[in-house]
Amino acid sequence: MNFQGLEVELAQERPIPLRATFRCDPGRVLALVGPSGSGKTTVLRAIAGLYQPAHGRVLCHGATWLDTARGIAQSAQRRQVGFVFQNYALFPHLSAVANIIAAMTHVPEAQRADRARSLLSRVHLDGLEDRRPAELSGGQQQRVAVARALARDPAVLLLDEPFAAVDRVTRRKLYLELAEMRRELQMPVVLVTHDLDEAAMLADEMCILHHGATLQTGAPFTVMTRPASMLVARLVDLKNIFEARVAAHSDETALTMIDWEGVRLEVGHAPSLVAGSRVAWAIPADGVIVHRRDRPSRGEHENPLHGVIAEFVSLGAQAELTIHVNGKADMALHTTLSTHVADRNRLTKGEPIGVSLLASAIHLMPPPEVPGERGSECVDDSARKRFGSAP
Amino acid sequence: MDWSAFALSLELAGWTALLLGPIGILAGRALAWHRFRGQALVEALLALPLVLPPTVLGFYLLLAFGASSPFERWYQWLTGRPLVFTFSGLVLASLIINLPFAIQPMQRAFEAISTDVRDAAACCGMRPWRIFTRVELPLAWPGIASALVLTFAHTLGEFGVVLMVGGNIPGETRTIAVAIYDRVQAFDDHGAGVMSATLLGISLVAILMVYATTGWRVRRL
Numbered sequence: 001m002n003f004q005g006l007e008v009e010l011a012q013e014r015p016i017p018l019r020a021t022f023r024c025d026p027g028r029v030l031a032l033v034g035p036s037g038s039g040k041t042t043v044l045r046a047i048a049g050l051y052q053p054a055h056g057r058v059l060c061h062g063a064t065w066l067d068t069a070r071g072i073a074q075s076a077q078r079r080q081v082g083f084v085f086q087n088y089a090l091f092p093h094l095s096a097v098a099n100i101i102a103a104m105t106h107v108p109e110a111q112r113a114d115r116a117r118s119l120l121s122r123v124h125l126d127g128l129e130d131r132r133p134a135e136l137s138g139g140q141q142q143r144v145a146v147a148r149a150l151a152r153d154p155a156v157l158l159l160d161e162p163f164a165a166v167d168r169v170t171r172r173k174l175y176l177e178l179a180e181m182r183r184e185l186q187m188p189v190v191l192v193t194h195d196l197d198e199a200a201m202l203a204d205e206m207c208i209l210h211h212g213a214t215l216q217t218g219a220p221f222t223v224m225t226r227p228a229s230m231l232v233a234r235l236v237d238l239k240n241i242f243e244a245r246v247a248a249h250s251d252e253t254a255l256t257m258i259d260w261e262g263v264r265l266e267v268g269h270a271p272s273l274v275a276g277s278r279v280a281w282a283i284p285a286d287g288v289i290v291h292r293r294d295r296p297s298r299g300e301h302e303n304p305l306h307g308v309i310a311e312f313v314s315l316g317a318q319a320e321l322t323i324h325v326n327g328k329a330d331m332a333l334h335t336t337l338s339t340h341v342a343d344r345n346r347l348t349k350g351e352p353i354g355v356s357l358l359a360s361a362i363h364l365m366p367p368p369e370v371p372g373e374r375g376s377e378c379v380d381d382s383a384r385k386r387f388g389s390a391p
Numbered sequence: 392m393d394w395s396a397f398a399l400s401l402e403l404a405g406w407t408a409l410l411l412g413p414i415g416i417l418a419g420r421a422l423a424w425h426r427f428r429g430q431a432l433v434e435a436l437l438a439l440p441l442v443l444p445p446t447v448l449g450f451y452l453l454l455a456f457g458a459s460s461p462f463e464r465w466y467q468w469l470t471g472r473p474l475v476f477t478f479s480g481l482v483l484a485s486l487i488i489n490l491p492f493a494i495q496p497m498q499r500a501f502e503a504i505s506t507d508v509r510d511a512a513a514c515c516g517m518r519p520w521r522i523f524t525r526v527e528l529p530l531a532w533p534g535i536a537s538a539l540v541l542t543f544a545h546t547l548g549e550f551g552v553v554l555m556v557g558g559n560i561p562g563e564t565r566t567i568a569v570a571i572y573d574r575v576q577a578f579d580d581h582g583a584g585v586m587s588a589t590l591l592g593i594s595l596v597a598i599l600m601v602y603a604t605t606g607w608r609v610r611r612l
Binding site: 045048049050075076077079080081082083085086087089090091092093102103105106148149151152 | 505507508510511512513514515516517518521525526529530
């Protein structure tokens with residue numbers, strides 16, 4: 001039986017490098033996440049048939065939309081795609097309802113107006129049918145764009161940074177509306193965003209894209225806390241990424257010990273790693289527990305470290321701390337905590353500080369090819385198996 | 392008032408605008424959205440009539456339309472009529488000198504339509520012809536309309552090229568601009584004044600129409 005979701009494989013060297021592979025099940029939301037210029041929009045356009053890659057396959061709802069090996073490349077018109085563009089790309093000379101009717105070329109003419117009005121009602125725009133895009137707010141324009149995309153009865157819904165052009169209050173409202181609406185959507189939804197929080201909130205799966213290549217796909221929490229490589233770790237904004245050596249394994253405590261610049265750390269059991277081998281490790285900021293000065297906590301017993309606060313930046317209710325462990329600048333740990341907690345513990349720049357690293361939060365990754373190189377991507381399949389991370 | 396010259400001018404301007412409409416739309420659209428080798432040269436050649444003195448342009452057109460030119464021989468073979476000092480020759484010359492007035496505003500109008508809007512139309516399932524008629528033309532219409540009015544008004548007032556290529560044959564090639572020149576040469580200030588005022592009024596109304604139409608459209612978009 002044919003897969004009813006979306007399957008994408010794209011490959012080319014130039015002009016835009018692409019090496020993207022992913023699939024998305026019906027009714028699921030996949031977030032394509034990556035920095036500006038990572039090729040997110042190009043991938044989306046290739047799915048829609050607006051961009052023709054040198055090599056690739058796009059299958060959707062059991063139909064082959066693109067298969068360069070077999071010479072198949074259906075036009076955008078035939079792909080049955082609902083596309084919400086970043087700036088919505090509404091037809092400025094048409095009213096809201098006419099914009100939606102424009103996408104109903106497959107619907108009998110007599111039914112179009114009623115269906116368009118019902119779609120507008122579904123996105124809470126009753127009464128604004130006759131307004132042109134210029135007479136609508138950013139949030140209303142986005143809703144018209146979503147309604148127009150759904151008017152196509154699409155086999156896949158593609159959203160290209162649909163929340164980027166609205167203010168924060170409207171954005172939160174639209175998040176809720178999309179979250180509510182997606183329960184009814186039967187088709188795969190691909191959401192392009194550079195906002196990790198947005199992806200974590202709205203998507204079932206997250207796919208990290210860098211220079212046109214998909215690096216890791218998985219549940220948002222897994223990708224953000226268990227990145228497959230140092231590069232992914234950097235792309236998901238993990239600040240604490242370091243190199244160490246595997247010291248030993250303890251079957252008794254089910255822990256592995258690593259040596260980090262002379263400091264021994266206990267981490268989750270990883271017996272497949274050879275003692276003495278190089279390893280990269282990362283820990284999210286919330287895995288770094290700051291010790292209270294007045295009362296020792298249980299956390300002090302888990303990888304306790306001491307250092308000096310090298311930087312203290314207060315950002316409203318939150319404060320960002322950079323700690324030089326043992327006073328060393330190349331052992332700079334980053335963490336965040338509430339400003340009032342920092343005040344209560346008299347934590348400021350130059351003050352000594354104690355922290356614990358939660359062993360369960362420490363994540364091991366393949367090391368860079370060259371020691372000290374931070375951004376390289378050297379994950380081969382055997383490395384992935386050893387480190388237990390899915391590509 | 393030389394009514395025959397006035398009617399001839401209107402006829403020439405009408406034909407020029409009518410013929411340059413589709414030419415300008417096709418050329419302007421192609422130049423706006425396609426990149427090709429030698430595009431800068433093509434655009435420079437199209438803009439030449441804006442900067443060349445009309446007499447220079449008229450001179451070259453006279454050479455091109457002259458009895459010994461291959462083009463003229465081909466035209467004679469095709470129609471059995473000459474080009475120089477005829478209304479057809481005048482229309483052809485007018486088309487050439489008005490190319491930038493027609494193409495450039497239309498090119499800018501098509502350039503102003505975002506790629507996303509055209510892509511959105513394709514994703515809506517609209518076929519290329521439907522995208523052209525339902526999306527591109529309505530959006531480019533202010534630019535197309537102003538190009539046509541500009542072409543019409545410019546043709547009405549054209550003097551140098553008309554005189555070089557068409558001469559001054561009453562009822563055949565004498566346009567209102569040439570008639571005004573004639574009147575001035577004959578010290579008929581009143582006749583020249585009436586015709587000049589008519590030309591001024593028509594040009595002003597035409598330009599006002601462009602501003603009113605485009606302004607109204609822009610406000611509605």
